[in-house]
Amino acid sequence: xxxxxxxxxxxxxLLGAVGDMIKEQGLECLGINVIAQRAGVSxxxxxxxxxxxxxxxxxxxxxxxxxxxxxxxxxxxKDLNPFLKKLFSxxxxxxxxxxxxxxxxxxxxxxxxxxxxxxxxKREKNGVLLIEYxxxxxxxxxxxxxxxxxxxxxxxxxxxxxxxxxxxxNGLPLQExxxxxxxxxxxxxxxxxxxRENNL
Numbered sequence: 001x002x003x004x005x006x007x008x009x010x011x012x013x014l015l016g017a018v019g020d021m022i023k024e025q026g027l028e029c030l031g032i033n034v035i036a037q038r039a040g041v042s043x044x045x046x047x048x049x050x051x052x053x054x055x056x057x058x059x060x061x062x063x064x065x066x067x068x069x070x071x072x073x074x075x076x077x078k079d080l081n082p083f084l085k086k087l088f089s090x091x092x093x094x095x096x097x098x099x100x101x102x103x104x105x106x107x108x109x110x111x112x113x114x115x116x117x118x119x120x121x122k123r124e125k126n127g128v129l130l131i132e133y134x135x136x137x138x139x140x141x142x143x144x145x146x147x148x149x150x151x152x153x154x155x156x157x158x159x160x161x162x163x164x165x166x167x168x169x170n171g172l173p174l175q176e177x178x179x180x181x182x183x184x185x186x187x188x189x190x191x192x193x194x195x196r197e198n199n200l
Contacts, residue, residue: 007049010039010041010045010049011049011050013039013040013041014035014036014039014041014045014046014049014050014056015056015059015060015063016039017035017038017039018030018035018056018057018060019060019100020038021034021035021038022100022103022104023099023100026103027057027103027104027107030053030057031053032046032047032053035053035056051115052113054111054113054115054116055113055114055115057104057107057111058108058111058113058115058116058118058119059115060104061101061104061105061108061116061119062115062118062119062122064098064100064101064104065101065119065122065123066090066091066094066095067091067123067126067127067153068119068122068123068126070087070090070126070130072126072129072130072133074130074133074134074137075137076137077137077138077200078200080134080137080138080195080200081191081192081195081200084134084191085187085188085191087130088152088153088156088184088187088191089184089187091153091156091157092156092160092180092183092184095156095157095160096160096177096180099164102160102161102164103164105157105161106161127149127153130149131145131146131149134149138198138200139198140198148190148194152187152190156183156187159174159183162174163175
């Protein structure tokens with residue numbers, strides 16, 4: 001039992017060191033030696049517990065990713081409209097408040113390993129479950145819900161990543177809160193229109 005607790009404590013220190021270093025210096029600073037030094041552990045433990053630097057970073061993403069960790073419980077039909085609005089509003093809030101995650105998303109686009117694949121599979125599983133539940137509860141075709149969810153969620157992710165490095169998109173100042181409030185209102189309008197068309 002003590003060994004398991006020691007391992008969990010070490011893993012948490014290593015994950016915390018990754019987050020602190022990305023926040024302070026960016027992804028470029030990450031290396032096995034500096035992370036181990038920052039966490040106060042032997043670098044061999046990174047290999048033993050995670051396998052590689054890339055897998056350690058991917059595990060860090062796994063603990064923070066919105067769609068990996070989003071609850072998949074869906075309310076009844078009458079509460080579906082506010083549920084969907086909250087679902088996407090929370091995605092916006094997380095990405096707006098977690099600049100580390102935005103940087104990691106960009107890193108993930110150029111990285112391929114078993115842990116990154118695990119993250120993608122978990123996201124996909126949760127997304128498909130939500131779409132299936134929403135389709136069944138609303139009586140709307142799976143394909144329609146799938147298209148709507150994909151367009152909204154991918155737009156939020158892209159604009160959050162884009163806004164981290166560029167200031168404006170279609171005249172919207174993406175680094176200002178007012179722009180995101182406007183985008184959130186637009187998403188709510190889309191959901192309201194969809195709800196009316198499907199008698200929700």
